Amino acid sequence: xxxxxxxxxxxxxxxxxxxxxxxxxxxxxxxxxxxxxxxxxxxxxxxxxxxxxxxxxxxxxxxxxxxxxxxxxxxxxxxxxxxxxxxxxxxxxxxxxxxxxxxxxxxxxxxxxxxx
Amino acid sequence: xxxxxxxxxxxxxxxxxxxxxxxxxxxxxxxxxxxxxxxxxxxxxxxxxxxxxxxxxxxxxxxxxxxxxxxxxxxxxxxxxxxxxxxxxxxxxxxxxxxxxxxxxxxxxxxxxxxxxxxxxxxxxxxxxxxxxxxxxxxxxxxxxxxxxxxxxxxxxxxxxxxxxxxxxxxxxxxxxxxxxxxxxxxxxxxxxxxxxxxxxxxxxxxxxxxxxxxxxxxxxxxxxxxxxxxxxxxxxxxxxxxxxxxxxxxxxxxxxxxxxxxxxxxxxxxxxxxxxxxxxxxxxxxxxxxxxxxxxxxxxxxxxxxxxxxxxxxxxxxxxxxxxxxxxxxxxxxxxxxxxxxxxxxxxxxxxxxxxxxxxxxxxxxxxxxxxxxxxxxxxxxxxxxxxxxxxxxxxxxxxxxxxxxxxxxxxxxxxxxxxxxxxxxxxxxxxxxxxxxxxxxxxxxxxxxxxxxxxxxxxxxxxxxxxxxxxxxxxxxxxxxxxxxxxxxxxx
Numbered sequence: 001x002x003x004x005x006x007x008x009x010x011x012x013x014x015x016x017x018x019x020x021x022x023x024x025x026x027x028x029x030x031x032x033x034x035x036x037x038x039x040x041x042x043x044x045x046x047x048x049x050x051x052x053x054x055x056x057x058x059x060x061x062x063x064x065x066x067x068x069x070x071x072x073x074x075x076x077x078x079x080x081x082x083x084x085x086x087x088x089x090x091x092x093x094x095x096x097x098x099x100x101x102x103x104x105x106x107x108x109x110x111x112x113x114x115x116x
Numbered sequence: 117x118x119x120x121x122x123x124x125x126x127x128x129x130x131x132x133x134x135x136x137x138x139x140x141x142x143x144x145x146x147x148x149x150x151x152x153x154x155x156x157x158x159x160x161x162x163x164x165x166x167x168x169x170x171x172x173x174x175x176x177x178x179x180x181x182x183x184x185x186x187x188x189x190x191x192x193x194x195x196x197x198x199x200x201x202x203x204x205x206x207x208x209x210x211x212x213x214x215x216x217x218x219x220x221x222x223x224x225x226x227x228x229x230x231x232x233x234x235x236x237x238x239x240x241x242x243x244x245x246x247x248x249x250x251x252x253x254x255x256x257x258x259x260x261x262x263x264x265x266x267x268x269x270x271x272x273x274x275x276x277x278x279x280x281x282x283x284x285x286x287x288x289x290x291x292x293x294x295x296x297x298x299x300x301x302x303x304x305x306x307x308x309x310x311x312x313x314x315x316x317x318x319x320x321x322x323x324x325x326x327x328x329x330x331x332x333x334x335x336x337x338x339x340x341x342x343x344x345x346x347x348x349x350x351x352x353x354x355x356x357x358x359x360x361x362x363x364x365x366x367x368x369x370x371x372x373x374x375x376x377x378x379x380x381x382x383x384x385x386x387x388x389x390x391x392x393x394x395x396x397x398x399x400x401x402x403x404x405x406x407x408x409x410x411x412x413x414x415x416x417x418x419x420x421x422x423x424x425x426x427x428x429x430x431x432x433x434x435x436x437x438x439x440x441x442x443x444x445x446x447x448x449x450x451x452x453x454x455x456x457x458x459x460x461x462x463x464x465x466x467x468x469x470x471x472x473x474x475x476x477x478x479x480x481x482x483x484x485x486x487x488x489x490x491x492x493x494x495x496x497x498x499x500x501x502x503x504x505x506x507x508x509x510x511x512x513x514x515x516x517x518x519x520x521x522x523x524x525x526x527x528x529x530x531x532x533x534x535x536x537x538x539x540x541x542x543x544x545x546x547x548x549x550x551x552x553x554x555x556x557x558x559x560x561x562x563x564x565x566x567x568x569x570x571x572x573x574x575x576x577x578x579x580x581x582x583x584x585x586x587x588x589x590x591x592x593x594x595x596x597x598x599x600x601x602x603x604x605x606x607x608x609x610x
Contacts, residue, residue, distance in 0.1 A: 094242065094246075095239055095240075095242035095243035095245075095246055096242075096246045097246075098250070102250065102254075105254065107253055107254075108250060108253055108254065111249065111250075111253050115249075
């Protein structure tokens with residue numbers, strides 16, 4: 001689990017050579033609830049499919065920041081990772097990703113984790 | 117008793133006697149689509165809308181050079197999409213040159229990096245492949261990356277890349293297997309030459325290139341390669357763009373020649389040899405004249421074959437289900453409802469005999485077919501007045517008859533051709549050609565001067581042509597065209 005863009009990049013680089021899957025969500029408050037309602041829905045669905053991750057792969061759960069940071073069209077996640085929304089679940093370094101309601105569907109999450 | 121025994125032996129017969137039909141084994145699927153390209157995917161997604169159980173089989177046999185690609189078919193992976201993006205890359209190069217005349221100042225030499233362009237293009241294509249897989253899974257269409265072939269009535273064998281075979285049955289099938297580039301059948305062609313299947317993912321800059329062929333694929337590829345700064349030669353056996361309006365075809369060729377593309381006319385390669393290995397290496401091509409005994413040789417880094425495409429219908433077991441194909445061309449004849457001679461087997465897309473080989477046509481045919489099968493629709497695909505665009509350096513948009521075909525069909529005295537050169541405003545300042553852009557319409561005098569052919573050669577030809585295609589579909593006449601006020605200053609106002 002990481003928070004913010006620099007930490008995400010450092011962590012991803014440290015696992016260079018292994019398949020990396022990442023889920024990007026909005027920050028959570030003191031009670032552990034995210035400001036992003038879709039992220040609240042998606043997280044349990046994704047976590048339930050984690051056992052389908054391929055061997056050797058890494059799963060990074062990344063909190064992007066608070067709502068104001070996310071809304072800024074120039075934030076590093078939008079600019080450098082080309083993220084368009086949270087939640088986004090992606091296979092790092094490939095064009096394969098699921099965005100928003102796509103993350104609610106266990107079938108699609110499983111497809112992302114298990115198929116080429 | 118004997119009678120009871122008999123009934124037990126033949127429960128089916130008893131049921132028939134009672135007026136009930138025997139229960140058949142149900143099929144695995146309502147519909148199996150063989151081929152996940154433009155037509156196949158459109159048909160599959162449409163069928164899923166009507167809650168049918170659908171399977172799509174898509175498999176790419178790697179090219180002789182080892183190239184392969186994901187779900188989506190030719191258009192997405194090795195056709196329209198990468199072609200248009202690379203054409204755009206070339207246009208941007210031209211725009212950079214023009215920009216100086218409009219006041220932009222830059223001192224650095226502008227160079228092109230093939231790898232940067234190719235990576236971006238392939239990345240985009242990858243997102244499309246993934247998008248299709250998400251769409252199919254989301255709509256509960258079963259997709260298998262496996263080679264499909266018929267093995268018996270209603271039955272198909274799917275072989276995946278590991279060689280594992282599975283059998284599936286379906287009530288109906290749609291064949292949408294598309295085509296692959298043709299090879300010359302000369303020594304060295306498969307070992308050393310590339311095709312459009314390889315070009316868009318080539319992991320090195322092609323360098324000095326010989327393009328063999330005069331199809332739109334050949335001219336479009338030659339066009340953008342030259343636009344990116346490469347030394348390009350096109351070897352043409354006879355005419356350019358067979359099937360297209362020949363006056364327009366020749367204008368396209370002239371423009372390309374004047375802008376740095378070399379043409380070798382009336383020659384065909386007879387062998388390709390490797391002089392030096394490498395990425396790219398050096399190849400020696402020997403060619404023979406079609407008009408005599410003259411032989412020529414040339415050395416190139418890359419030889420791109422674009423001499424035609426052949427349907428993928430020879431090895432899919434059509435003989436096992438007795439589907440007729442044209443033995444010579446491999447194309448499948450269908451009726452106006454895309455049905456083959458076997459009632460439960462349909463075909464769409466490039467493999468059809470006497471139909472246009474275009475993505476939007478395949479998509480339209482696929483969707484309407486499925487709507488007729490499962491939604492009670494009756495609309496058939498309209499193959500008439502389909503607009504097209506060739507993305508050569510000077511783009512060519514067309515809809516309807518070529519001048520030759522119009523003369524043949526209606527008689528020279530019954531058609532009137534109105535034409536005009538035009539000079540795009542954007543070309544004036546940078547002093548680009550003032551007499552190359554050209555437009556013509558062909559009218560049927562006997563039918564109110566109805567516009568039966570539309571041809572435009574100039575920038576953004578595709579954008580210009582689309583609207584006119586609708587007008588032609590509505591029965592556009594010359595008078596209506598004349599009475600439409602032009603938008604100024606745009607090319608389309610001509």
